[in-house]
Amino acid sequence: MTQDLKVPWEEDPGDLYENAPCGYLTTLPDGTIVKVNATFLTWTGYERTSLVGHRRFRDLLGPGDKIYHETHYAPLLSMQDEVHEVAFDLECADGRRLPILVNSVLGRDQNGLPRVIRTTIFNATERRGYEKELLAARRAAEASERRVRVLQQIVADLAAAPTEAEVADAVVRAPGPAFGASSATVWLVDPDRDQLTAIAGTESAGLTRDDIPRDSSRAIAEVARRGDLHVIGSVEEAEEHFPELAATMLRSRRGTMVLLPLTSASADEPSVVEVLGVLGFDFTEQRELSDSELRVVRLLGHQAGQALDRARLYDDARRREIRATFLAETTRSLEVLPRLTPRARRLIERMVPEIAEWASVRLQVGPAGLLADAGGPAPDPERLTERITEVVASGEAQLTDKGPDSDCAVLPLVANGKVLGTLSLRMAPGRRTASAETVFLTDLADRAGLALENARLYEQERAIARTLQRSLLAADMPSDPRFAVETHYQAAAHDLEVGGDWFDAFMITPDKLAVVVGDVVGRGIDAATTMGQLRSAIRALATAEAGPARLLERLDRFVERVESARMATVAYAEVDLATNEMTYACAGHLPPLLTEPGGSPRYLLDARSGALGSRAGRNARLEHRIRLSAGSRLLLYTDGLIERRTRRIDAGFEVLARAYAGRRDAPLPGLTAGLADFLVGRDHADDVCLLCLSLGTEEKLERAIGADPVQIALLRKDLRGWLVSHGIDDESTQAVLLACSEAVANAIEHGYRDNPFGIVEVVARVLPESIEVCVRDQGNWPATAADVSRGRGMQLIRQVMDHVEFDRGEGTTVTMRRTRREAR
Structure with a gap:
């Protein structure tokens, strides 16, 4: 129991x-x-x-x-x-x-x-406390886990961000999901300009985003200098330390603000922490960050700093690659232009706007120097000139300056230890400063100096070659009222060597004229020497009795002793000025082109044989005789005028004939130069040599010129020769020239003011008692010029001419007469 x-x-x-x-x-x-x-x-x-x-x-x-x-x-x-x-x-x-x-x-x-x-x-008081603690711990754990997930995602984003801008975009997204921040902004340290630049921020960012000098007293600069985390809990706390930040907090109704330095170990001294930027974020109300949150904040700053350091290394490597590519491409683009001025302009075109906002090249060449610039606005000219003078004298670059042009750099262009000039530039906005680009700009100036010096030497050698070339050509053409000779020589555009093309005209006897155009095989001093020997030989062998065929036979024997003259070509003609008979022969040369008054141009294809010393075919040389009308024009030329690799020679002959026919009534002065410019331009690979002979005195001078005031001077020269050949006295000649020039100028100014392709026709006759000149245009004169007959130009014409008529029918015709002195 x-x-x-x-x-x-x-x-x-x-x-x-x-x-x-x-x-x-x-x-x-x-x-x-x-x-x-x-x-x-x-x-x-x-x-x-x-x-x-x-x-x-x-x-x-x-x-x-x-x-x-x-x-x-x-x-x-x-x-x-x-x-x-x-x-x-x-x-x-x-x-x-x-x-x-x-x-x-x-x-x-x-x-x-x-x-x-x-x-x-x-x-349940203690139990409720336990529950609250458990709930708080659970919420803290959940927040910590959320922050860790956000941080992990940010770290992944940072690892995939290759540039500073992308790193900043990733960092600025972190404070919101990680800490519940309302806005965020990232400033990066710009060591070139010694400032902090706002590079990224959320749309609701309340912090100022303007550039901040690193020595500023503002909160952002203070954090960047000290490298310490700043948490400003209230407006009162901000007012005590950073008044400008307190104003921002009041204006934007912000609570707590956090300023976090973005740090990384220095590459030179790993124990030294380097601040690469600052992250600022804030909350809409006051907020106390826990120790765990602060640890995450500091970890974020360290991770972001490492990413920025890596991005800067990447940016530097990419920038060096871009700069190397730019230098290589610039060097290649300069090499394709042999001339100095185009090279200087190409250099400027390459730099603006890719590298610089404004750039200028000044070279100490020639009496006036050379200047090429582009972009704008240009710096203060007086200050720039002063700096250029200093750089030329010292040979040292000036990468910065005081005042508004602080980012304008002036670098010497040096070649062979000599300063040729200067390269001045202002870096484009948003790019690195000139001092930060020292290595690149120095390399660019060195390459540009060498390229410009090579172009200068090229032009110098080219000028020497052309001087030698022209010295070997015939100097003064013979002058006689019975004929006129116009010549033109144009050297190959890209060749420094002396060519073998040449022309000559000389009097064999007082009544016999010889004209010749030749081409020696090859280029250089040997070809030039041979050209001079051939020209001298022709002058020595030409006699009144010999004739073209016999002269060529003698030249064949001459080239047996001068091997370099073998295979040279020659077009040679002798004109009897008393009878207007011409005898010509071609030794392997292109056929002469003849145009007679009222006729179409035709090639003279007779009397052809092989080149000098060719020993090809028959040994006997041929010649052919024709009679020329007064006013006939004979054109001799070399193959550079018509031969092209892209077309057959027959097409070249057709083009020349059409161009020559179109200039049949053009003044002889300027005719050969105009043909060369039309057919080959200025960029050609072979020498061009032309000789045009105008034979006899035309009874009536008929010319048609384009509506270009430049043509008036050529017309005056042609008209003067025609008047002299007719024995017109000097006083009458000057009067006719003045009146004709005024009438043509009126026709161009009033009749063809809107038509640059208009044609002005001029007809001059020598009458028994006077000289008559008619100037006709088909233009539409404006109403303001309807009474031009009373203008100053017509008053001048009436003063020097004895009779003037003004006809406004189809177009406008001005007829002027001047009484000959002998007839008075």
């Missing part, structure tokens, strides 16, 4: 109820309290008399718990007759809230009707 254990004292049931470790309540079914123990009264501070019979249990609950009591607690108790561990906040007598856990049992009578409710109440 089991014996009951007894305590050493007697337990009083009443005392057990009153002082139990939990509160006891007994209430009626409506909740009215009918019994309460002392424990409950001690916890809540109520008096027993104030509760029993006066208060219901629900009256002791807070507003929210009363609703829960009605909607959950009471219905569950009614259905289940008991409820367990229901949490409520009990309002104590002094207004405190006491967290409790409630267990209730509903007692019923014999009929099953509710009779009494017995409730036990447990103090």
